[in-house]
Amino acid sequence: QKEVEQNSGPLSVPEGAIASLNCTYSDRVSQSFFWYRQYSGKSPELIMSIYSNGDKEDGRFTAQLNKASQYVSLLIRDSQPSDSATYLCASLKAGGYQKVTFGTGTKLQVIP
Amino acid sequence: DADVTQTPRNRITKTGKRIMLECSQTKGHDRMYWYRQDPGLGLRLIYYSFDVKDINKGEISDGYSVSRQAQAKFSLSLESAIPNQTALYFCATSDTPGQGPFIPQHFGDGTRLSIL
Numbered sequence: 001q002k003e004v005e006q007n008s009g010p011l012s013v014p015e016g017a018i019a020s021l022n023c024t025y026s027d028r029v030s031q032s033f034f035w036y037r038q039y040s041g042k043s044p045e046l047i048m049s050i051y052s053n054g055d056k057e058d059g060r061f062t063a064q065l066n067k068a069s070q071y072v073s074l075l076i077r078d079s080q081p082s083d084s085a086t087y088l089c090a091s092l093k094a095g096g097y098q099k100v101t102f103g104t105g106t107k108l109q110v111i112p
Numbered sequence: 113d114a115d116v117t118q119t120p121r122n123r124i125t126k127t128g129k130r131i132m133l134e135c136s137q138t139k140g141h142d143r144m145y146w147y148r149q150d151p152g153l154g155l156r157l158i159y160y161s162f163d164v165k166d167i168n169k170g171e172i173s174d175g176y177s178v179s180r181q182a183q184a185k186f187s188l189s190l191e192s193a194i195p196n197q198t199a200l201y202f203c204a205t206s207d208t209p210g211q212g213p214f215i216p217q218h219f220g221d222g223t224r225l226s227i228l
Contacts, residue, residue: 004154034215043202043219044155088155092215099171100214102154 006103019076023089030091033072079110118220131190135203143206144186148199193227
């Protein structure tokens with residue numbers, strides 16, 4: 001079982017809809033979670049972080065964390081074609097060596 | 113100019129050759145990282161450095177070495193390249209009060225390396 005799992009997609013949503021990207025993790029020691037956006041052929045860009053259970057909103061983006069169920073999600077409201085990219089989920093473990101583990105990413109396609 | 117600059121952007125070379133990938137940054141960050149990205153495997157940490165005198169192995173350091181020449185410069189070397197080191201390599205930085213000690217915040221544009 002991978003430490004951080006994401007559906008590779010592609011996830012296709014129409015323009016203006018809500019895109020929901022999900023991520024599950026296997027290690028309960030994981031304490032913080034991060035979302036990166038990576039356009040095709042480009043480098044990852046850190047867009048969201050979440051540290052506690054619940055929702056965190058930033059503009060059109062909402063990160064959700066449920067530690068009991070070990071999942072993290074990223075909601076993108078009013079999706080735009082410019083949101084089409086691969087979204088990487090990453091977890092950070094606590095402890096002496098704070099290991100960051102990346103998922104393989106979900107490709108999002110926003111259809112005009 | 114980019115805040116994190118990697119050179120070269122693309123490189124094709126042969127098995128057994130020594131290769132150096134260079135990274136320089138203008139963000140003034142202490143922390144620098146080298147990652148590789150492979151399809152289906154995600155980003156994996158090769159080495160990281162918290163300052164010029166502090167260099168640490170990541171999860172896949174075998175076959176690689178690094179040098180932190182200055183706060184702004186962090187180089188990755190493949191001493192004797194092999195085909196399974198073919199990948200997309202990223203340098204990244206983060207600042208101390210950032211998300212956490214191991215969270216890369218700013219990435220370079222990447223080096224696409226092919227080992228024949």
